[in-house]
Amino acid sequence: MELRGKNALVTGSGIRLGRAIALALGEAGCNLALHYNSSVESVIQVKSDIEKMGRKARVFQQDLEDTSNVQDLMTRVCEEFGHIDILINNAGIYPPGPGKAATPEKINRVFNINLFSPWLLISAFASQLPKDAQGKVINISDGKIFQYGTDHFSYRVTKHAINTITAMFALELAPKITVNAIAPGTMLPLQGYEHANLQVVADRQIPLRRIGNPEIVAQNVLHILSQDFMTGHVIRVDGGEFL
Numbered sequence: 529m530e531l532r533g534k535n536a537l538v539t540g541s542g543i544r545l546g547r548a549i550a551l552a553l554g555e556a557g558c559n560l561a562l563h564y565n566s567s568v569e570s571v572i573q574v575k576s577d578i579e580k581m582g583r584k585a586r587v588f589q590q591d592l593e594d595t596s597n598v599q600d601l602m603t604r605v606c607e608e609f610g611h612i613d614i615l616i617n618n619a620g621i622y623p624p625g626p627g628k629a630a631t632p633e634k635i636n637r638v639f640n641i642n643l644f645s646p647w648l649l650i651s652a653f654a655s656q657l658p659k660d661a662q663g664k665v666i667n668i669s670d671g672k673i674f675q676y677g678t679d680h681f682s683y684r685v686t687k688h689a690i691n692t693i694t695a696m697f698a699l700e701l702a703p704k705i706t707v708n709a710i711a712p713g714t715m716l717p718l719q720g721y722e723h724a725n726l727q728v729v730a731d732r733q734i735p736l737r738r739i740g741n742p743e744i745v746a747q748n749v750l751h752i753l754s755q756d757f758m759t760g761h762v763i764r765v766d767g768g769e770f771l
């Protein structure tokens with residue numbers, strides 16, 4: 529896909545990976561619908577950075593925990609942009625805890641934000657795409673789920689499901705829309721642990737002996753968007769950590 533002049537919606541675009549993806553899309557010539565939930569100051573800075581590149585950028589606040597808001601988000605984006613060509617499902621939460629501690633009530637939140645809202649956004653995206661347009665969806669998954677673990681039970685379940693719906697929607701939405709996912713490895717410390725020394729993690733468990741960064745994920749987004757004959761794949765970007 530030629531990116532210049534295309535309209536892209538990135539969820540969770542104010543900070544960290546979502547911010548880097550939005551800025552890279554702006555550099556590549558896209559106009560940006562910048563979704564955020566609480567990071568208002570950061571997303572306004574991203575908007576300003578993208579406008580300085582000569583692109584259109586608008587911000588859209590929406591709490592994706594309430595899945596009844598999803599169609600409204602897409603409607604507001606389309607009112608502003610006409611339609612969107614690219615959807616990046618990046619927003620997510622990472623609650624800790626094993627399966628024994630989980631209850632359906634407790635895990636509703638992570639399911640709504642990490643799985644149901646991205647799924648509903650893909651449906652809404654497919655419905656708004658003009659008849660003759662080509663569309664691209666990229667879901668941000670997680671490389672760690674390729675090794676089973678007992679931590680972050682509900683998060684892991686949602687990311688497994690994201691990989692599954694990536695393949696299923698790739699089949700359902702072909703030939704107009706490609707649907708792929710990126711499974712990042714260790715990219716950034718958790719929020720609140722910014723001073724953690726991740727090089728220790730890299731030396732111990734990453735074959736390429738370094739951690740990633742948001743820009744590496746953004747480069748892979750651009751790469752996938754440049755590919756028109758690839759759909760249904762989950763690309764691992766993890767330095768070999770979860771092989």
Ligand SMILES: NC(=O)c1ccc[n+]([C@@H]2O[C@H](COP(=O)([O-])OP(=O)(O)OC[C@H]3O[C@@H](n4cnc5c(N)ncnc54)[C@H](OP(=O)(O)O)[C@@H]3O)[C@@H](O)[C@H]2O)c1
Pocket residue numbers: 539540541542543544545546563564565566567568590591592593618619620621622641668669670671711712713714715716717719
């Ligand atoms: N960081 C890593 O090393 C890493 C590794 C593997 C996978 N990932 C995946 O990459 C994606 C981004 O992770 P990150 O570490 O960059 O971000 P993060 O620090 O986990 O931030 C979460 C993002 O999701 C948004 N969000 C959270 N709750 C929301 C809600 N209720 N409604 C709408 N949006 C909400 C936040 O928006 P606001 O800030 O505006 O509230 C923020 O942009 C996630 O899907 C994550 O699972 C990250």
